[in-house]
Amino acid sequence: MSNFIAKCLTGEAHLDDVDDYVEEWHLSKGEVPLFSFLGMKKDEYALWVADSDVLEFIVTAHRKKKNVSEIMEEMNSLPLVVRSDGF
DSSP states (O other): OOOHHHHHHHTSSOGGGHHHHHHHHHHTTOSSOHHHHHTOOHHHHHHHHHOGGGHHHHHHHHHHTOOHHHHHHHHHHSOOOOOOOOO
16 A cells, blocks of 8 residues: 555655545545554654644655654754845
């Protein structure tokens, strides 16, 4: 079964498509939990429900075969770039 995360990894789906997949799950009277239907682990799903902005980190974690917390930690440890807009 190809799921949302798998399709994101192959370019067949985009992050913005997640709501369509959730709707598809609701319409199918899902026999599997939504997190499985989307291709997420339980902890990833919990993070996504709490903050939908973590979806890109979840997809990146699957791409790099890492835990999402590792990806988020890596991103948080990157230095911030300060830019002057000339004001």
